[in-house]
Amino acid sequence: MPEPAHHVDVVIVGAGVAGLSAAHQLTSAGVTTVVLEAAPYVGGRMSTEKVDGFRLDRIGQLLTTSYPELRHTPGLDALVLRPFAPGLLVHSAGRHHRMAEPSGGRSARGALTAARALASAPRVPRPVRTAPGAPPRPPSRTTPRPSRPPSRTAPLGGALDQARLGAALARIAATPVRRLLARPELPAGQALSARGLPARTVEGFLRPLLSALLCDPDLTTSSRCADLALHAFARGRLCLPEGGADALPELLAGALPPGTVRTGVRVTSVSANRVTTAEHGELTCAGVLLATDARAAAELLPGLRVPPFHPVTVVHHAAPEPPLDGPALLLDADREGPVAHTAVVSHVDPTRAPAGRTLVSSTVLGTPPDDLERSVRDHLAKLYGAPTDRWELLAVHRTREAVPAMPPPHDLRRPVRLLAGLYVCGDHRDTSTVQGALHSGRRAAHAALADLGIRPACTEESLPAAA
Numbered sequence: 033m034p035e036p037a038h039h040v041d042v043v044i045v046g047a048g049v050a051g052l053s054a055a056h057q058l059t060s061a062g063v064t065t066v067v068l069e070a071a072p073y074v075g076g077r078m079s080t081e082k083v084d085g086f087r088l089d090r091i092g093q094l095l096t097t098s099y100p101e102l103r104h105t106p107g108l109d110a111l112v113l114r115p116f117a118p119g120l121l122v123h124s125a126g127r128h129h130r131m132a133e134p135s136g137g138r139s140a141r142g143a144l145t146a147a148r149a150l151a152s153a154p155r156v157p158r159p160v161r162t163a164p165g166a167p168p169r170p171p172s173r174t175t176p177r178p179s180r181p182p183s184r185t186a187p188l189g190g191a192l193d194q195a196r197l198g199a200a201l202a203r204i205a206a207t208p209v210r211r212l213l214a215r216p217e218l219p220a221g222q223a224l225s226a227r228g229l230p231a232r233t234v235e236g237f238l239r240p241l242l243s244a245l246l247c248d249p250d251l252t253t254s255s256r257c258a259d260l261a262l263h264a265f266a267r268g269r270l271c272l273p274e275g276g277a278d279a280l281p282e283l284l285a286g287a288l289p290p291g292t293v294r295t296g297v298r299v300t301s302v303s304a305n306r307v308t309t310a311e312h313g314e315l316t317c318a319g320v321l322l323a324t325d326a327r328a329a330a331e332l333l334p335g336l337r338v339p340p341f342h343p344v345t346v347v348h349h350a351a352p353e354p355p356l357d358g359p360a361l362l363l364d365a366d367r368e369g370p371v372a373h374t375a376v377v378s379h380v381d382p383t384r385a386p387a388g389r390t391l392v393s394s395t396v397l398g399t400p401p402d403d404l405e406r407s408v409r410d411h412l413a414k415l416y417g418a419p420t421d422r423w424e425l426l427a428v429h430r431t432r433e434a435v436p437a438m439p440p441p442h443d444l445r446r447p448v449r450l451l452a453g454l455y456v457c458g459d460h461r462d463t464s465t466v467q468g469a470l471h472s473g474r475r476a477a478h479a480a481l482a483d484l485g486i487r488p489a490c491t492e493e494s495l496p497a498a499a
């Protein structure tokens with residue numbers, strides 16, 4: 033810890049991904065920076081618990097390869113993203129349906145072809161190689177079939193409905209972000225119904241997909257944020273950071289100049305040129321950048337708004353054998369239990385389970401039921417069509433204030449400069465995602481650099497628009 037008399041240019045409070053992203057922008061512009069973190073580890077909400085060789089994330093597992101900040105934040109060059117199988121597996125009317133692969137930003141024709149091809153694809157994805165150089169997937173096993181009789185109606189309906197969805201996804205992938213943000217703003221659930229897509233496509237695919245992407249089961253989120261989430265989905269692949277969610281902040285922290293990040297230091301008050309810590313007294317500086325979660329930020333600066341939050345619970349099980357082949361993300365469209373989405377995570381990223389073991393991670397959105405353990409187990413048995421009685425419960429991570437809610441009207445670029453020398457960032461200033469948190473850190477650091485009269489190494493205009 034710097035001596036109390038020690039002076040640094042900028043003190044950042046909080047070593048979540050927003051604070052670490054800001055630290056990279058500042059240090060790469062030659063500004064002396066220290067990041068003070070109350071917890072004994074970096075990463076904030078992007079933390080990973082280690083249990084018996086399993087790596088168990090606190091956050092739900094949905095990053096997107098198309099998030100611009102994952103490519104442009106200094107320090108993330110070594111990040112390996114493990115994609116889920118292309119497209120999605122949806123559990124609807126008691127059986128699995130493989131859904132359209134996003135176009136990846138290609139033409140509407142490409143998306144349409146993909147949607148048609150997938151209409152006749154096997155319903156369970158085959159194992160795939162993910163990152164270049166990644167080991168092959170574990171050998172295929174016979175996939176248990178759901179116990180309920182197959183339904184005749186797929187959530188997307190016939191070929192025409194599938195083509196319509198493919199074209200809609202391609203359109204959204206090709207629409208510039210600024211045009212998405214100019215659309216009228218409604219609650220996402222309401223806006224979905226007005227998109228001219230058949231109700232079964234909306235209820236059977238888009239609603240569960242968006243609920244999962246936004247951590248919002250009731251889709252009260254602004255339709256602009258929902259469009260951004262669909263835009264990112266349609267342009268990339270859903271993915272996990274190899275090794276666990278904490279790999280991302282650890283890479284960021286590890287690439288900063290030695291001694292920049294100090295853990296186990298709780299900040300108790302801030303002003304434009306001074307922070308006070310519980311453990312080490314005061315530190316003077318030219319600027320303070322507050323990079324905590326929204327509630328901690330409002331405790332340190334009482335004028336700041338505390339948004340409502342979406343609670344999220346992540347339940348991790350070790351299964352005696354994989355209940356599904358391949359690295360698919362399985363979404364629930366039937367809503368017959370608490371699980372919104374689930375995956376055999378050890379298929380997506382084998383480093384997250386000891387050799388020969390199977391890790392299944394499942395996400396519950398909203399307030400969890402009282403009998404969470406039993407109801408999740410029963411629901412997973414339905415979703416995978418396999419008995420779950422012998423599955424070992426590894427961890428339940430409940431986060432009441434997981435994701436700041438983004439109801440309309442939502443300001444996607446809330447101001448990060450409070451006054452010269454005092455800045456605030458975090459997912460609550462942008463979108464409530466890893467992308468939003470990283471981007472807010474960049475914006476706040478650039479505001480601080482502008483006040484210090486320093487031009488950032490990489491300007492905002494030179495970057496692609498952030499989702």
Ligand SMILES: Cc1cc2nc3c(=O)[nH]c(=O)nc-3n(C[C@H](O)[C@H](O)[C@H](O)COP(=O)(O)OP(=O)(O)OC[C@H]3O[C@@H](n4cnc5c(N)ncnc54)[C@H](O)[C@@H]3O)c2cc1C
Pocket residue numbers: 045046047048049050051068069070071074075076077078090091092093094095247297298299300323324325328344345346431433434435457458459460464465466467469
């Ligand atoms: C269960 C769950 C599921 C999620 N699912 C997804 C998802 O699927 N996709 C996605 O993109 N995002 C998801 N998110 C959101 C994503 O994790 C967050 O948006 C992002 O991690 C926020 O980063 P941050 O740096 O803004 O804040 P935080 O990670 O909260 O970091 C703030 C840091 O400040 C520190 N701090 C607080 N007070 C003080 C103090 N007084 N002194 C010093 N340090 C302090 C905290 O300890 C913390 O380390 C999920 C989050 C949760 C919890």
